[in-house]
Amino acid sequence: MSRIIKFAKAGGPEVLEFIETPVPAPGPHEVRIRVKAIGINRAESMWRNDEYVGRVTFPAGLGYEAAGIVDAVGEAVANVAVGDVVSTIPAFSFYQYYTYGEVVLVPDHAVVKHPATLSFVEAASIWMMFITAYGALIVDAQVKPGDFVIIPAASSSVGLAAIQIANHAGAIPIALTRTSVKKQRLHEAGAPHVIATREQDMVAEVMRITNGDGARIAFDPVGGNDFPKLVSALANLGTIYIYGALNEGATPLPVLEMILKMPTVKGYSLRRVMGDGAHRAEAVNYVVKGLASGALKPVIDRIFTFDEMVDVHRYLESGDQFGKIVVTV
Known part of the structure; x- marks a missing residue:
């Protein structure tokens, strides 16, 4: 038993x-x-x-x-x-x-x-966090050196994985957190830019960081009423991946700004890479190599x-x- x-x-x-x-x-x-x-x-x-x-x-x-x-x-x-x-x-x-x-x-x-x-504890922690971020940022978005990537809920396990993976690809993560409490830890975790969204104007900060261009990618597990701000913080033709619903309310779309910027909003799930054997093997290999090199922890x-x-x-x-x-x- x-x-x-x-x-x-x-x-x-x-x-x-x-x-x-x-x-x-x-x-x-x-x-x-x-x-x-x-x-x-x-x-x-x-x-x-x-x-x-x-x-x-x-x-x-x-x-x-x-x-x-x-x-x-x-x-x-x-x-x-x-x-x-x-x-x-x-x-x-x-x-x-x-x-x-x-x-x-x-x-x-x-x-x-x-x-x-x-260890067993470490091994039980790695696959969901790293494969989720890998599938969106590496497989689908194909982030490249110099790309700015906005990461809401950055202190979550997937958010921290996204910071590491963006850095590993040469991209520039912009971590979002609600207050300043976790800012220093996010910097220590590899985020060169951290925005406390309840204390700072997120859109203005992203535009300052990106010299007015906006970010190419946003990787969002939250949705909800703040979603239009992510659209505002995107570059023209940028992409938002929405992979969770931490905010249980409705997620509005700022239609006029979307017409102006022409962003892509994509629902994302692990099926993107877990759906067939070849993609699964590539995902596992990516994570194993990243762990071996120290790029992923x-x-x-x-x-x-x-x-x-x-x-x-x-x-x-x-x-x-x-x-x-x-x-x-």
């Missing part, structure tokens, strides 16, 4: 339940992992609240990221073997698989042997234990973190 976490109705962190269940046998192309660490993502809070992409089917599991040791493999699994130290990439649906558990099943295409230099905010998962979700929703929340099992 082992414990997993599920929820039988939508709601706050208190709906999460620990359930004793028989250890499952892996089916064809499935890998069973004895979990050592779990990476926590905002998507899991949205799924728990039934506010994610697609409606929840109850009872439901959660979790995209885990690191641990393979203790069984199904028929036709060739990429890993029993005893391998592995982690999971976010390349599956919550309808089918989850990682909040002591022992979990995942599809073999979502299992990788992470670099031996990483996991940023861990706080470590909890598996028994504290309800408190983990409360902390996740506080928005106080700087980097990745990880749970040890």
Whole structure:
């Protein structure tokens, strides 16, 4: 027997339940992992609240990221073997698989042997943050040296990954944060420019930084009423990637300014790079090389234990973190 976490109705962190269940046998192309660490993502809070992409089917599991040791493999699994130290990439649906558990099943295409230099905690933190930013900035936007990239919610794990990836490409990140509290830490994390949006005129600051040209790219997980300001801060023909909805209100479009600047507004999800094997392999290779070179580094905010998962979700929703929340099992 082992414990997993599920929820039988939508709601706050208190709906999460620990359930004793028989250890499952892996089916064809499935890998069973004895979990050592779990990476926590905002998507899991949205799924728990039934506010994610697609409606929840109850009872439901959660979790995209885990690191641990393979203790069984199904028929036709060739990429890993029993005893391998592995982690999971976010390349599956919550309808089918989850990682909040002591022992979990995942599809073999979502299992990788992470670099031996990483601890279980670090390995559980890297894939969602780096692959999300990589797919938008490198694969789709093809950022190049000298490009300005606006990064709202910059102290989130994906925001910090976007700073690192923009720097690695020779681009110039402009980190956005609500107040000055995290400004120094964002500078230390690699952002040459940091704007506290509640204390400064974001558009004026971006225009000052870019000598009046505006930024070529904005990588936005927020949306909401401030979205028109991102359009104002863009260069002509710039692009905004919107990949989250941290602001739950409506997201207005400034139609006249969009006619003037002719920006592209693109919805973005991990399907951009997780949708086929070749793209997945390229994404993993990019992250592994970046970690090896030191250009990419996991940023861990706080470590909890598996028994504290309800408190983990409360902390996740506080928005106080700087980097990745990880749970040890």
